[in-house]
Amino acid sequence: MEFAELIITPKLDGVILHSPFHDPVDATLCITGHHLILSSRKDDVQEIWLLHQSIDLVEKKINGTNSNNPNGGSIILKCKDLRIIQLDIGNTEDLYNVYLSLERLSNLENPSLLYPFFYRPMYTILEDGYTLFKPEIEFAKLLASEEWRISNVNKDYSICPSYGAALVVPKSIDDDTIIASASFREGGRFPILSYRHDNGAVLLRSSQPLLNNSNRRSRSDEKILNSILGPNTKGYIIDTRSTSYANQCKAKGGGTEPDGNYTQWRRIHKGLDKISSCNGAVLESFTKLVDACNDTSCSADKWISRLESSNWLTYVQNSLNAACLVAQCLDQEGVSVLVHGTNGLDSTILVTSVAQVILNPDCRTVRGLQALIEREWLQAGYPFQLRHARSCYSNIKSKQNQPTFLLFLDCIQQLHHQFPCSFEFTANMLVQLFEHSYFSQFGTFLGNCEADREKIKISKTTTSLWSYLNRPDILTSLLNPMYEPNKTAIWPSVASVSFVLWNDLYLRWVIDQTYHKKTLNTIQNLIQNDKNLRTTVTKLRKQLVDLQKEWDSLNLRDETIENDIESG
Known part of the structure; x- marks a missing residue:
């Protein structure tokens, strides 16, 4: 099976993206074999790459005839990471095409068609996690x-x-x-x-x-447990x-x-x-x-x-x-x-x-x-x-x-x-x-x-x-x-x-969670700085001890020389 057979509309402009904590964005939607990609031409606007495998439910809502916008409607994507994303699409046919494509791609049953088999890391594998x-x-x-x-x-x-x-x-x-x-x-x-x-x-x-309703026993099982x-x-x-x-x-x-x-x-x-x-x-x-x-x-x-x-x-x-x-x-x-x-x-x-x-x-x-x-x-x-x-x-x-x-x-x-x-x-x-x-x-x-x-x-x-x-x-x-x-x-x-x-x-x-994360990062940085300070103090103390030992050694050597001179 080719992924192209499942994708009716691979690209669509003019999609309004609604996502948590962001204002609605006029975006271009691209559907690939494994990802739904939403991006805007504006540099400061978010870009979303969504694995089809992450979609738990695809819902469609068609605009009614009495609506201010009688054409098209919305696609609601409810994801397994608990996120909910809404895509507003102005044309009803495009809406159905996107809905059907995502419904197919998010319900692949053959594991070998999933993204892990196509993903190639862009970094060097330092150790094989499988071993x-x-x-x-x-x-x-x-x-x-x-x-x-x-x-x-x-x-x-x-x-x-x-x-x-x-x-x-x-x-x-x-x-x-x-x-x-x-x-x-x-x-x-x-x-x-x-x-x-x-x-x-x-x-x-x-x-x-x-x-088997007869309280049958297994001496082998008993032997394992009693061992x-x-x-x-x-x-x-x-x-x-x-x-x-x-x-x-x-x-x-x-x-x-x-x-x-x-x-x-x-x-x-x-x-x-x-x-x-x-x-x-x-x-x-x-x-x-x-x-x-x-x-x-x-x-x-x-x-x-x-x-x-x-x-x-x-x-x-x-x-x-x-x-x-x-x-x-x-x-x-x-x-x-x-x-x-x-x-x-x-x-x-x-x-x-x-x-x-x-x-x-x-x-x-x-x-x-x-x-x-x-x-x-x-x-x-x-x-x-x-x-x-x-x-x-x-x-x-x-x-x-x-x-x-x-x-x-x-x-x-x-x-x-x-x-x-x-x-x-x-x-x-x-x-x-x-x-x-x-x-x-x-x-x-x-x-x-x-x-x-x-x-x-x-x-x-x-x-x-x-x-x-x-x-x-x-x-x-x-x-x-x-x-x-x-x-x-x-x-x-x-x-x-x-x-x-x-x-x-x-x-x-x-x-x-932005403020919470910033506060947590601040606390963590303070703790790390405190640890670094304590590490520095410990090193300085060790250096001081080493210097004191060296100083004592020099004094001992001087005393030995003086004693040798006096006795000589």
């Missing part, structure tokens, strides 16, 4: 021990289609045991290492067991579903591990049902939140009521609460934990990821966060292509569309808000991750799993987002000048009053 965070590298210290090994049992993705080819498993467990355990778990997602805490406690994740624990020790199974929802799953052949067969493990239920079930409720909550943020006409009281009724912050609170429980089990009790929901995807990965940010200071650095996303989301098979095909504006939503990754980023933002000096990166990096996960010139978030990415050769035909973010000039813009490395766990307040709306994301196209 930075391989399991062999990330778990190098553990693999050097006698406890863990890399298994290639899933090298052709036949044991578990959503897992990666290289998996970290207990050294005492052979591949036949893994294969048997995979057949006992939903989607083949058998218990796998997620994180090992400093005290030796281990965090695992999996999907639900398949009991994590020593004799006479206990572990926790944190089920991200409520008891009632887990019982509903049992009626369909799933459920929970039978207590009689997992005697060393104690089960705790955390009710993240709507996240675990992926039934569209979380996306509906996100939609209500964005609708409330975009409605500037309602009163403050009504707006707060709409914010509360959206339940978005409740989802964030519950997710962070569950992650804190996991972190406490690992850190405070020194007990290993298995986390799972139904499919071992949304709520499971969300909880294990946030728990690691709480416990592991490395995850609060730029590269550490990238590594975490690689391990827990990309290599763990989170289906970005399915989840992010649609967002809050689209009229055509599927139960597979869900903003779980955004919930994860919001949880980090809440931690960042409560511990602003414990993160190496600013919240702007989280905003960038949100955008790139939905639309990007980079291939990092394409596909639903590693098998998908291997099939379409992502690593050979596209550029990694990490290669871009880790360039020195870009990295500098992401760094938090208030950062003071904190090697301990950070324990957030999970009280309702402690949670804040992420204004820099949800309100950035509604309330002009």
Whole structure:
């Protein structure tokens, strides 16, 4: 298929552009295979390059016959970055042509037609982001021990289609045991290492067991879990579903591990049902939140009521609460934990990821966060292509569309808000991750799993987002000048009053953030200047000490000479 076949009107003059915080502009519209470009001949006026992939909904409004302008109408573009753009077009035929072209181009289903496969960076790739965070590298210290090994049992993705080819498993467990355990778990997602805490406690994740209404057991699965624990020790199974929802799953052949067969493990239920079930409720909550943020006409009281009724912050609170429980089990009790929901995807990965940010200071650095996303989301098979095909504006939503990754980023933002000096990166990096996960010139978030990415050769035909973010000039813009490395766990307040709306994301196209950003930059510059001053003072003190030592040495030498003269 040629892109030209989808573009009816490639260029159109006299389009009036309405965009946030700018006056209407008379612009020229150009439609290419991947971008909608709006530009004006005036040098001081903005130019917009909009990826078709970023468009969530295309609406058209035809001017009525009683209108002052009976011809043409408007096209409303509602984007996955939450921005809304309006294009006024004077001719009805041109309006329909542009609408149809954008509708086609923003709904391409074949990933190989997307922009990452056509994008060619204009800068030198200093390091390949696709090879930075391989399991062999990330778990190098553990693999050097006698406890863990890399298994290639899933090298052709036949044991578990959503897992990666290289998996970290207990050294005492052979591949036949893994294969048997995979057949006992939903989607083949058998218990796998997620994180090992400093005290030796281990965090695992999996999907639900398949009991087939008969409480059937899997000795192989039990062997894997019990190999994590020593004799006479206990572990926790944190089920991200409520008891009632887990019982509903049992009626369909799933459920929970039978207590009689997992005697060393104690089960705790955390009710993240709507996240675990992926039934569209979380996306509906996100939609209500964005609708409330975009409605500037309602009163403050009504707006707060709409914010509360959206339940978005409740989802964030519950997710962070569950992650804190996991972190406490690992850190405070020194007990290993298995986390799972139904499919071992949304709520499971969300909880294990946030728990690691709480416990592991490395995850609060730029590269550490990238590594975490690689391990827990990309290599763990989170289906970005399915989840992010649609967002809050689209009229055509599927139960597979869900903003779980955004919930994860919001949880980090809440931690960042409560511990602003414990993160190496600013919240702007989280905003960038949100955008790139939905639309990007980079291939990092394409596909639903590693098998998908291997099939379409992502690593050979596209550029990694990490290669871009880790360039020195870009990295500098992401760094938090208030950062003071904190090697301990950070324990957030999970009280309702402690949670804040992420204004820099949800309100950035509604309330002009320019003054806020200038103020923040001023504060950051003052902090940086103070750090530079302290560094200079420290250097001067060291130089002074060195001079004093040299002076003392000279005096000692003079005294020695004088003594020699007197004694001679």
